[in-house]
Amino acid sequence: MGRPNRLTPASVRAAKSAGRYADGECLFLNVSKTGAKSWVARITRNGKQRDIGLGSVSLVTLAKAREACRDVRAQVKAGLDPIAERKRAAGVPNFRTVAAKLIDENRKSWSNAKHAAQWLSTLETYVFPKLGDRQIDEITPADAKDVLMDIWLEKPETARRVRQRIGAVLDWAHTEGYRPDRVLLPTAGKGLPRQPQGVRHQPALPYSKLPEFMADLRSSDNISRLALEFLILTARRSGEVLGANWAEFDLDNQLWTVPGERIKTEKRKADPKPHTVPLCPSAMALLGRLQKYKTNHSDLLFSGLKRGQPLSDGTLAKLLRVMEAKDEQGRQAVPHGFRSTFRTWVSDATSYPRELAEKALGHALPSHVEAAYDRSDMVNKRRQLMAAYDSFANGTNGVVALAG
Incomplete structure (x- = not known):
């Protein structure tokens, strides 16, 4: 007798409840x-279970589905990947084609068109001349090494970015079934000379890109975006911003006093002094937007998901990763890096004195004699400075000078 089947054409037509x-x-x-019906072959390959679609019930009969399932099982027994075999039957594309498909697929998730253009430009300059016309399943770590060799020492940051993008293309090809396995590109660097190690600073957004970044940041409104915007407008550290509570604000005088215990200093002090921050117009407007996020159980400006707890610094870092905020060397910007963005703007684009910028950041003056004589908080002058930075970030003013 034949194998009894649980399904018949009649039972397939009668199946209405969602499930398998x-x-x-x-x-x-x-x-x-939604009631849509389709066929699925569930296989186990290399110890991992996978589902392979065999088509809609409206197009594939029960008999055809059984036949297709038998073919899939035969391929698995022969050590083949059914999905890869399906893609191979349609032809294996070259590296250039796969890269174009990857960029097109990710274009909507990238924050702006520039990122896609940078991706394509990098590949066109350094990768396509050697690998562009090669079939994607033929490319090896040794091929990637040959591409990197020319720029590994001369342009180390660019070389690392090229390696990451080659790896992304090859990984995407693997997930799409064009390659039978992944290529671990870190191994491609083992045969390359050691790159010089320089001083690593916190990755920061170039100040020239700040107005565009702020417009992108303000394109939607949520608590994490408001926290990052407030951090930028005040040039404060994330711990100070995320721990802020309403009692610290003098809204009439547009001032925020950060308690000493929440201020990080280069040298640990038993009793660090509080720091007064003059609030620019956009920061004051942001406090108004924050009113709708106030809760009865917390006085925090930026409450997290846990009751009585603030947002985490990781939340801001994740937001930056989503927004693809990168500096000109392609490194990921981090929340703390915006203090560097502010400091570089003051030095390069304004005539404000160094001492005022250092005071705004809460840094101690390097000269003990200078610090002893300068006991002023320079609040009024810092208010002018932060208002100018606000105008620059809004794209309404570029180069400014200290008013008399």
Whole structure:
């Protein structure tokens, strides 16, 4: 007698409830929540379970689905990847084609068109001349090494970015079934000379890109975006911003006093002094926007998901990763880096004195004699400075000078 099957053409037509109905030998009828019906072959390959779609019930009969499932099982027994074999039947593309598909697929998730253009420009300059026309399944770590060799020492940051992008293209090709396995590109660097190690600073957004970044940041409104915007407008550290509570603000005089215990200093002090921050117009407006996020159980400006706890610094870092905020060397910007953005703007684009910028950042003056004589908080002058930075960040003013 033949194998009894759980499914018949009549039972397939009658299946209405969402779920999976087994036919045996790895074949399943899948009914979605919307009532759509399709065939799925569930296989186990290399110890991992995978589902392979075999088509819609409206196009593939039960008999055809069983036949397709048997073909899939035969390929697995022969050590083949059914999905890869399906893609191979349609032809294996070259590196250039796969890169174009990857860029097109990710274009919507990238914050702006420039990132896609940078991706393509990097590949066109350094990769396509050697690998562009090669079939994607033929490329090896040794091929990637040959590409990197020319720029590894001369342009180390660019070389690391090129390696990452080659790896992303090859990984995407693997997930799409064009390659039978992944390529671990870090191994491509083992045969390359050691790159010089310089001083590593916190990755920071170039100040020239700040107005565009702020416009992107303000394109939607949520608590994490408001926290990052407030951090930028006040040039404060993330711990000071995320721990801020409403009692610290003098809204009438547009001042924020950060308690000493929440201020990080280069040298640990038993009793660090509080720091007064003059609030620029955009920072004051932001406090008004924050009113809708106030809760009865917390006085925090930026409450997190846990009751009585602030947002985490990781939340801001994740937001930056999503926004793809990168400096000109391609490194990921971090929240603390915006203090560097502010400091560089003061030096390069204004005539404000160094001492005022250092005071705004809460840095101690390097000269003990200078610090002893300068006991002023320079609040009024710092208010002018922060207002000028606000105008620059809004794209309404570029180069400014200290008013008399």
